[in-house]
Amino acid sequence: MTDKRAETEQLAKVWDNPRGWRALSDVNNSIVGLWYFAAAFAFMLFAGALALIIRVQLFVPDNTLVTAEFYNQAFTLHGTVMMFLFAVPIFEAVAILILPGMLGARDLPFPRLSAFGFWCYLIGGVFVCGSIFFNAAPDAGWFMYPPLSTEQSGIGADIWLLGLSFIEVASIAAAVELIVGVLKCRAPGMHINLTPLYGWYVLVVGGMILFAFPPLIAGDILFELERLLDWPFFDVTRGGDPILWQHLFWIFGHPEVYIIFLPAIALLAMIVPTFAQREITGYSWIVLSALGTGFLSFGLWVHHMFTTGLPSVSLGFFSAASEAVAIPTGIQIFAFIATVMLGSVVRSVPMLFCLGALAVFIIGGLTGVMVAVAPFDFQVHDTYFIVAHLHYTLIGGMLFPVMAGICYYYPLIRGKELSRAYGIWSFWLMLIGFNMAFLPMHLTGMLGMPRRVFTYGADRGWTELNMISSVGAFIFAAGFLLLVWDCVRPKRHQRDVPRNVWNAGTLEWAARFGNSWGMRSIPEVSSRYPLWHDKDFLRKVDEGEGYLADAKEGRRETLVTSVLDAQPILVLRVGGPGWLPMIAAGGLGAVFIFMAFKWWLPMGLGAVVFLTAVLRWLWTGTAEIPEKKTKDIGGGKRLPLYVSGYKSTGWWAMFITMTGDLTAFLALLFGYFFFWTIHSDFPPPDMFGPGWFWPTIAGALILLAWALTLGARLVNSGGQSSLAQLFLLLGVLATLGGGLALMAGPWTSDLDPTAHAYPAIVWALVIWILAHLATGMLMQGYGFARLLYGKATPTHDADLWNITLYWHFVAFSGVLTAIVIGGFPYLT
Amino acid sequence: MSKEDPVTAEARRETGSGTDLWSVIISPSIWALHFLVCYVSAAIYCQKLGRDAPLSDIRLLVIAVTVIALVGIFWSSVRLWRVHDRSLTDDDFEYEHNTPEERHRFLSHVALMLCVLSAVAVIYVTIPMLYLESCR
Numbered sequence: 001m002t003d004k005r006a007e008t009e010q011l012a013k014v015w016d017n018p019r020g021w022r023a024l025s026d027v028n029n030s031i032v033g034l035w036y037f038a039a040a041f042a043f044m045l046f047a048g049a050l051a052l053i054i055r056v057q058l059f060v061p062d063n064t065l066v067t068a069e070f071y072n073q074a075f076t077l078h079g080t081v082m083m084f085l086f087a088v089p090i091f092e093a094v095a096i097l098i099l100p101g102m103l104g105a106r107d108l109p110f111p112r113l114s115a116f117g118f119w120c121y122l123i124g125g126v127f128v129c130g131s132i133f134f135n136a137a138p139d140a141g142w143f144m145y146p147p148l149s150t151e152q153s154g155i156g157a158d159i160w161l162l163g164l165s166f167i168e169v170a171s172i173a174a175a176v177e178l179i180v181g182v183l184k185c186r187a188p189g190m191h192i193n194l195t196p197l198y199g200w201y202v203l204v205v206g207g208m209i210l211f212a213f214p215p216l217i218a219g220d221i222l223f224e225l226e227r228l229l230d231w232p233f234f235d236v237t238r239g240g241d242p243i244l245w246q247h248l249f250w251i252f253g254h255p256e257v258y259i260i261f262l263p264a265i266a267l268l269a270m271i272v273p274t275f276a277q278r279e280i281t282g283y284s285w286i287v288l289s290a291l292g293t294g295f296l297s298f299g300l301w302v303h304h305m306f307t308t309g310l311p312s313v314s315l316g317f318f319s320a321a322s323e324a325v326a327i328p329t330g331i332q333i334f335a336f337i338a339t340v341m342l343g344s345v346v347r348s349v350p351m352l353f354c355l356g357a358l359a360v361f362i363i364g365g366l367t368g369v370m371v372a373v374a375p376f377d378f379q380v381h382d383t384y385f386i387v388a389h390l391h392y393t394l395i396g397g398m399l400f401p402v403m404a405g406i407c408y409y410y411p412l413i414r415g416k417e418l419s420r421a422y423g424i425w426s427f428w429l430m431l432i433g434f435n436m437a438f439l440p441m442h443l444t445g446m447l448g449m450p451r452r453v454f455t456y457g458a459d460r461g462w463t464e465l466n467m468i469s470s471v472g473a474f475i476f477a478a479g480f481l482l483l484v485w486d487c488v489r490p491k492r493h494q495r496d497v498p499r500n501v502w503n504a505g506t507l508e509w510a511a512r513f514g515n516s517w518g519m520r521s522i523p524e525v526s527s528r529y530p531l532w533h534d535k536d537f538l539r540k541v542d543e544g545e546g547y548l549a550d551a552k553e554g555r556r557e558t559l560v561t562s563v564l565d566a567q568p569i570l571v572l573r574v575g576g577p578g579w580l581p582m583i584a585a586g587g588l589g590a591v592f593i594f595m596a597f598k599w600w601l602p603m604g605l606g607a608v609v610f611l612t613a614v615l616r617w618l619w620t621g622t623a624e625i626p627e628k629k630t631k632d633i634g635g636g637k638r639l640p641l642y643v644s645g646y647k648s649t650g651w652w653a654m655f656i657t658m659t660g661d662l663t664a665f666l667a668l669l670f671g672y673f674f675f676w677t678i679h680s681d682f683p684p685p686d687m688f689g690p691g692w693f694w695p696t697i698a699g700a701l702i703l704l705a706w707a708l709t710l711g712a713r714l715v716n717s718g719g720q721s722s723l724a725q726l727f728l729l730l731g732v733l734a735t736l737g738g739g740l741a742l743m744a745g746p747w748t749s750d751l752d753p754t755a756h757a758y759p760a761i762v763w764a765l766v767i768w769i770l771a772h773l774a775t776g777m778l779m780q781g782y783g784f785a786r787l788l789y790g791k792a793t794p795t796h797d798a799d800l801w802n803i804t805l806y807w808h809f810v811a812f813s814g815v816l817t818a819i820v821i822g823g824f825p826y827l828t
Numbered sequence: 829m830s831k832e833d834p835v836t837a838e839a840r841r842e843t844g845s846g847t848d849l850w851s852v853i854i855s856p857s858i859w860a861l862h863f864l865v866c867y868v869s870a871a872i873y874c875q876k877l878g879r880d881a882p883l884s885d886i887r888l889l890v891i892a893v894t895v896i897a898l899v900g901i902f903w904s905s906v907r908l909w910r911v912h913d914r915s916l917t918d919d920d921f922e923y924e925h926n927t928p929e930e931r932h933r934f935l936s937h938v939a940l941m942l943c944v945l946s947a948v949a950v951i952y953v954t955i956p957m958l959y960l961e962s963c964r
């Protein structure tokens with residue numbers, strides 16, 4: 001039989017983390033996850049410091065500590081950083097770090113994509129945060145309402161728009177990675193009903209990101225076009241409407257609250273059973289409530305816009321949905337409480353934070369039900385009552401659970417234990433400080449104090465309440481810092497913790513600290529809590545009796561299994577360390593950052609770097625033809641090393657990415673019809689164009705390009721590679737023609753995008769499609785080259801499948817655009 | 829389906845894909861469509877006819893859409909209701925065994941509960957339309 005020790009050494013060699021300065025080229029989830037985590041916390045401390053400045057400024061009336069301008073920048077950046085650079089990324093960080101272990105995978109399916117996302121996030125985050133040191137930070141509030149932000153803000157608004165658009169790339173990358181991870185990378189036998197609840201939540205949240213973030217990206221595009229090129233989407237004097245921004249922002253913004261809340265509450269679903277020492281109660285109820293919350297959270301966005309003067313029936317719909325979402329949210333809380341009550345609770349620091357989270361979140365939820373009632377909201381809108389409400393939901397629903405998660409997972413990630421005394425002190429300081437800071441704000445708000453004022457008069461009667469809040473904020477900060485110190489203080493002389501220190505039942509605790517490949521071998525899973533139910537489990541894993549106990553070919557490998565029943569279907573070779581993700585992120589970062597300053601040349605160079613890096617990455621590292629067809633994974637099973645189409649992870653990644661992309665397109669299209677709704681004459685009578693002729697030609701050519709691409713895949717799988725190459729070349733020409741024809745419509749009819757919102761939105765749609773056609777051309781060319789150089793063959797055609805899938809989406813949105821801009825003006 | 833002999837039916841239940849993830853999200857998707865149709869149609873109606881317009885016409889539309897949505901959810905529920913709602917292995921609602929059969933029952937249970945939630949949410953959303961009089 002094989003030598004077990006040699007196997008382990010081989011695994012260690014293959015999965016070894018690069019050292020020295022090369023450590024930065026690492027892509028393994030255990031390292032990238034930690035970087036993500038550290039960066040998110042650094043940004044959090046920065047935004048927390050801003051919050052303390054705010055609280056000091058409000059400590060006494062008529063304070064002159066900071067100027068109004070600085071105060072505007074401080075609260076804008078506080079909100080922006082906490083939401084975009086802490087709350088969402090911390091989900092990505094935790095998921096990247098622990099999800100593979102939970103699912104029994106060696107790594108996520110696209111490690112280099114995680115690394116790329118991380119670098120995007122870091123560069124964008126530093127860019128946005130750094131602006132305040134140059135007195136150039138965004139200053140119009142974290143939701144950037146026009147016309148304030150379009151008319152008055154300086155470069156800050158551009159920094160906000162471009163920096164955050166860039167960071168959204170990281171979120172979408174993480175969504176792709178995590179959805180595919182949960183669906184396809186579970187250990188064999190981990191049927192969907194045995195998947196850890198955290199996996200379910202990640203799946204739901206990944207799906208939500210695909211529908212929530214793209215509308216904001218669409219909004220950002222419109223916004224930036226207005227700021228950069230003076231296209232009047234939000235300018236009332238030229239047919240625009242600021243309410244459009246509010247819609248696009250909150251279609252993102254409300255689900256985002258749940259995107260933040262669900263993965264944090266998911267940590268409770270992992271922690272509570274461990275300390276109750278029993279299985280979770282109502283597993284299927286929690287899954288149902290996660291799914292239900294995910295859906296209903298999209299029907300709430302107008303409750304941020306109750307005072308914009310929409311018809312009361314619209315408010316009614318959103319008010320009703322806002323009340324309805326309390327049902328699934330409540331269900332999961334009851335399930336946790338039931339688990340605690342039925343189990344015998346072990347007293348511990350993570351459990352303290354869990355209970356604190358439930359208490360604080362429930363208060364925030366109750367005030368949420370209050371403000372969901374429109375007439376009540378009219379009274380407290382934009383007052384400190386709202387500030388109190390949102391901090392109760394976010395700190396109870398996100399920060400406390402994340403703190404619980406840190407205390408819980410620290411031993412797994414770092415191999416040492418946190419101090420119990422520090423933890424208890426930290427918890428009580430945070431809980432007391434938090435309530436002291438934010439409970440009085442309900443009153444301050446109802447006494448009429450608006451949010452975002454940099455000072456107030458002594459005669460208002462808000463002084464004492466503000467003083468209490470400020471003192472509370474500092475106590476809260478002290479508790480938080482205590483925990484941070486506990487995490488970073490040197491622990492060299494401390495004993496290593498034993499494996500599975502909390503006696504948990506889930507799979508991530510089967511890993512030993514200090515290696516990056518997860519488990520010694522991938523086990524067959526037969527229950528939700530394998531470590532509790534199978535006493536022999538760890539021994540089997542450790543002695544390499546599971547799958548993929550070896551890495552003979554010197555490649556990093558993980559198993560891909562089927563979606564529902566987790567039957568093994570493929571050995572997936574994942575990427576190892578490399579610089580390309582970082583270089584690509586740097587190039588893309590340059591594009592976004594230099595655009596803010598309108599430095600076109602460096603921006604162009606950034607684009608070239610980005611494209612070159614991505615193409616090289618694809619060419620050298622994806623859809624590689626393996627040296628043999630199948631591989632023995634142990635236990636007498638042989639699995640293929642290459643699959644294409646919907647069996648492959650790459651196809652799903654493309655599908656998920658393009659779903660998000662389609663959502664962004666639909667958001668732009670929503671803009672078109674939004675303008676139609678608010679104008680009695682749309683298009684305006686003096687603007688005819690783009691006419692029906694050119695859009696028809698464009699639609700036909702785009703369809704042709706699509707057919708040629710699909711045809712290329714079909715004839716290639718029939719064995720005719722050279723015909724496929726010809727099809728792809730013709731496809732490039734058809735695409736080029738389609739793009740030119742689409743542009744010819746508005747061009748020849750003299751539609752001036754700066755004149756009115758109508759030509760502007762037509763051009764915006766056209767540009768969107770043009771960008772996609774250009775990418776489509778690049779892909780057709782890439783497919784051609786792959787076939788030419790034998791990197792794709794009739795039996796190894798994953799590239800062509802993915803390109804075709806991309807084209808399905810582009811053809812749909814291209815033809816729809818042609819129909820809308822060409823045909824709709826004739827209907828009105 | 830009724831012509832299948834019990835053994836084949838059993839085998840299909842055990843190994844077939846049964847309720848999958850797409851059918852779990854049918855009913856919440858119906859809710860989402862219903863919500864969109866209600867909101868978008870009312871918004872356009874009120875924008876085009878002005879704030880004093882009575883809601884009578886659009887109310888009929890919303891009620892009709894609500895009926896369709898509820899029928900859709902009901903149909904989805906009936907389909908799921910046929911799946912025995914308890915685990916066959918130990919007759920509970922935990923669904924913690926590692927068989928395709930158990931997974932099928934689990935997803936059916938989740939989907940059925942989502943039907944209930946979606947129906948409640950659909951009715952909630954319709955209520956404002958029933959008592960409001962005009963676009964104001």
